[in-house]
Amino acid sequence: MLTSFFSSLAFKAWFSGLVTGLSLFAVVGAQSTFVIRQGLMRSHIATIIITCCLIDAIFIFCSVLGLQELMLLIPWFKNCILLLGIVFLSWYGWQSLQRSLRNSSGLDSTNYILYSKKAVILTSIGFSLLNPHFWLDMILIGSLANVYEEESMAYALGSLTASILWLNLLGFGARLCTPIFSNPKAWRILDGFIAVIIMLMTINLINQYLNT
Numbered sequence: 001m002l003t004s005f006f007s008s009l010a011f012k013a014w015f016s017g018l019v020t021g022l023s024l025f026a027v028v029g030a031q032s033t034f035v036i037r038q039g040l041m042r043s044h045i046a047t048i049i050i051t052c053c054l055i056d057a058i059f060i061f062c063s064v065l066g067l068q069e070l071m072l073l074i075p076w077f078k079n080c081i082l083l084l085g086i087v088f089l090s091w092y093g094w095q096s097l098q099r100s101l102r103n104s105s106g107l108d109s110t111n112y113i114l115y116s117k118k119a120v121i122l123t124s125i126g127f128s129l130l131n132p133h134f135w136l137d138m139i140l141i142g143s144l145a146n147v148y149e150e151e152s153m154a155y156a157l158g159s160l161t162a163s164i165l166w167l168n169l170l171g172f173g174a175r176l177c178t179p180i181f182s183n184p185k186a187w188r189i190l191d192g193f194i195a196v197i198i199m200l201m202t203i204n205l206i207n208q209y210l211n212t
Contacts, residue, residue, distance in 0.1 A: 013151035017158025031127040033194040039174030044120045051124040056163040063142030064156045082209040088130040093198030100192035
């Protein structure tokens with residue numbers, strides 16, 4: 001029974017989706033650094049992971065069902081996302097830069113704001129839907145899933161599995177580093193690193209917008 005399952009087209013589609021998903025999602029980007037930071041503070045991390053996974057689930061399956069065709073029919077959609085992404089990332093990058101330059105007392109510092117549940121949900125949504133790379137990933141997943149035709153949903157499920165694994169690894173795995181971040185210098189280094197990543201991503205988005 002197991003042998004026949006693992007050799008089936010459904011499993012191959014699921015595994016291919018898993019590998020593709022990991023290659024797309026397992027990167028240190030804006031969303032990843034946000035999840036890591038909240039995980040270190042143990043602040044609403046389950047809420048963040050559930051929100052991000054639900055968004056990924058909705059758009060992965062919508063992509064397989066034809067989201068990429070719909071987006072091609074709306075030529076202004078990409079530019080709109082680019083502009084919103086530039087504004088959102090600029091704001092978050094500025095916040096990170098300010099924290100990296102601010103004196104603090106480590107994990108217990110009031111300088112490291114523990115967002116309300118509503119705030120972390122909205123921020124999580126922003127890191128997904130206002131990120132142009134998110135939409136490109138969804139289009140790619142939808143296109144590759146079509147290769148498996150009747151098993152395209154198994155491919156989508158594999159991609160979603162990758163998202164769930166990666167987000168949980170980031171969020172809950174970050175707790176293992178909590179002792180390190182009792183030192184305020186570690187927080188300032190992390191926030192400086194986040195600010196640099198966000199700045200580079202923002203510059204990249206600006207270049208994309210100017211070249212469209």
